[in-house]
Amino acid sequence: HAILLFFIGHPEIFPLLLTAKTQKIFNCRADEDVTEENCFKCIKKEDIIQDLKTRANTSDFHPLRKVILEYPGEELLLVFDPKFQYGQNFYIVASEEAKENLLELSATAKETEEDREETLEVHKAWVSLGSEKEVEEESVKERDTKIKYKISRVRRKFGAPITFTDKNASDDKDSYAECTSYEDNTFTIKMIERDVGVQTVPKVRETSTQTKWTYPRNASTQYYTRELSNEAKAETLSSETLKEFLTAVHIRMEIALQQNEIMDVFFDDWKALAEDKEEGKPDVYLKAYQSFTDVQYLKNRTISCVRWHPTIYGIIALSAREQPSYEEQVNLSNKSLLHQSVILLLSFFDPICLQLVLKAPEDICCFQFSPSDPNIIAGGCVDGQVVLWDISKHEEKLQSAKPVADEITDLSEGQQSSTEPPLVRHCAASSIPYSNKKPAADIQWLPCNSEGDQKGGTSENRDENYLQLVTCSPDCSILFWDIPSIEHRQKFLTEKIKEEKRSYIPPDTDEDLDLSWKPLIKINLRERDSNTDYGPTRISLRELQYRYKTSGKAKSLSALRAPIKESPYTEMSASSSKNLEVLENISTNFFFGNEDGEVVYSDWKMKINTHSKKPVSQMHLQKYTLHTETINTLQNSPFFKDIFLSIGGQKFAIWKEGVTNGPILQSSCSAGRYTAGQWSLTRPGVFFIGRDNGNIDIWDLLKKTHEPSHFQNISKSIITFISPSSGSAEQHFLAVSDDLGVLHILEICQTLCHPSSNEHASVLDYFEREVKYLK
Secondary structure: OOOOOOEOOEOOEEEEOOOHHHHHHOOOOEOOOEOOOOOEEEEEHHHHHHHHHHHHHHOOOHHHHHHHHOOOOOEEEEEEOOOOOOOOOEEEEOOHHHHHHHHHHHHHHHHHHHHHHHOOOOOOOOOOOOHHHHHHHHOOOOOOOOOOOOOOOOHHHOOOOOOOOOOOHHHOOOOOOOOOOOOOOOOOOOOOOOOOOOOOOOOOOOOOOOOOOOOOOOOOOOOOOOOOOHHHHHHHHOOHHHHHHHHHHHHHHHHHHHHHHHOOOOOOHHHHHHOOOOOOOOOOOEEEEEEEOOHHHHOOOEEEEEEEOOOOOOEEEEEEEOOOOHHHHHOHHHOOOOOOOEEEEEEOOEEEEEEEEEEOOOOEEEEEEOOOOOOEEEEEEOOOOEEEEEOHHHHHHHHOOOOHHHHHHOHHHHHHOOOOOOEEOOOEEEOHHHOOOOOOOEEEEOOOOOEEOOOOOEEOOOOOOOEEEEEEEOOOEEEEEEOOOHHHHHHHHHHHHHHHHOOOOOOOOOOHHHOOEOOOEEEEOEEOOOOEEOOEEEEEEOOOOEEEOOOOOOOOHHHHOOOOOOOOOOOOOOHHHHHEEEOOOOOOEEEEEEOOOEEEEEEOOEEEOOOOOOEEEOOOOEEEEOOOOOEEEEEEOOOOOOEEEEEEOOEEEEEEOOOOOOOOEEOOOOOOOEEEEEEOOOOOOEEEEEEOOOEEEEEEOOOOOOOOOEEEEOOOOOEEEEEEEOOOOOOOEEEEEEOOOOEEEEEEOHHHHOOOOOHHHHHHHHHHHHHHHHO
């Protein structure tokens, strides 16, 4: 929303922000139709009123609607403000007197410039006398490539006041940073000039002989060592100098011999810890297995998320999104309609044909298969919506995908089956007013375990009213969602099909048939006291689960929802939270990473105030500023519940829950940016990191902790997502996507798949040692 500013001395000027679309409609495009010299544009009042009627609240003139309607004249003066003197790129003059004064000043300035051009003195042409050659010979020309430095800063600190004080750098280890020198292999220095000494020698004449050297042969020379005579040996052994020397070094020599017997100083502990009983150095590599792209859905788009099917071997799903500019992010009406927002399911047994296409209302940022029912897929959209798909009707089609060896025999049949893949519509979508205000950056399924009822017995968690989903967004909120019942999903899907068959566009409202899907709980990460915003981009919950207080049959979903007029969010204190009971002995702590590169450890549990009888937040934030850019990966280890990996900017770090001194391992600042990462599913000490130059860094903590043990180039573009798969005991795959819309399927070598006999204990011992060093 624009804010009307009445500047001192200019009450008739109203700043206005015009997007590219509005500039094109009124022929006032910046630096084309209007420039800094010719900055005035008269627009008819009727055209602006018509635009207000057509685009309503989305019109850029809507904030000044009252001023435009009360304007007495027929044309308004629109002035281009390239230097943002009044805060926006344009401003409107709301009085006829000021309009005429500005136009007269512009005309007077043009006449003055024309008079100055006519009165310019005519200078004589410059005649060259040879001085320019001397200047050119003496001028210094740059030959070497300049070194570029990149200095970054946290975005929320831009423009903040700074206070300088005296402080000793040795008192705080974080007050200074040591930049040690290292060899950079990205470029080499070519020697062009060199100062050498030259000495003349007599002429050398080349001659030749008839000797033939057919092949090289080993040659040796035998010689006799020079030894002392017997008389000299006897004299040396009986000398007093030798006796004094032996007496002086006797004790030191004895201590050195004892130490050599106890410890081998040349023994490599890390090498012995990492290697198993196998002999020789194993090969580490990622073998290219397949690559996939699609001209219809992935052209000029980037792959945002990749997930393997949890139960069906060889099925992989991916989502794609556009890379909008800043102006397109501000004005969502300029969204391109050339591409459909979909999730593609394909099989690497048949990468040419798509298996399923899941249709989405907007581009998908992230999605996850349900761990309890893989036929249910939840996704987060760029507009903050949460969408559900049900692919149970197509499960047999996914399971019938044949291996490549079987398809070679039926080549003719494969050529005839080039039909379009089935299009699956979403069965549930959250209401836009009650969803995240910014893109749903991360989505997580909550664990579904058997739980005891109020009568003391145990029953499986099959109730539809359980909390199932958690989403986070840069709008400083974390939302908890339940799963709509099967009846509501079928009803929603039926209405969507009817709407698509209608010839007119239905109104955008969530009151139709009461099918709006709203969150049950909202956690606000905005500190009101310090006015600090924490916009989460990744979230990691260790364990979390809720149940409903029910007696007898479970209540219906419509009975549990609040009316639309009331606030849908509970903020951990609304009426819907009264139907929920927190399970005992469940950890409410969680990690999240935000846009500023901060890793925050917090507790979202609420306590009841004794005076007001209302839930009050007791959130305690532990903030760690390590990364310089947005956190793109925050994942807990599949082998250790309290170990987490965070990646963002030019660093990565490994954290241990409960350790408040900082990360137990952090990397040095790399030359490029880290863009994605994942833990290995089979080896506790191995993880993969993608870079902006298309490389994959393989880190093995049992071999090296200061640099990757191996790296391999996968693509020419930025790596956007990494997803490992261990569906088969013989073959392990790594799905890697890039910014060009290409999905690479890589086969992981046996060395990176099979752990050593004591690798789990060795990695755990390494983490414990690092924790002791921090304390």
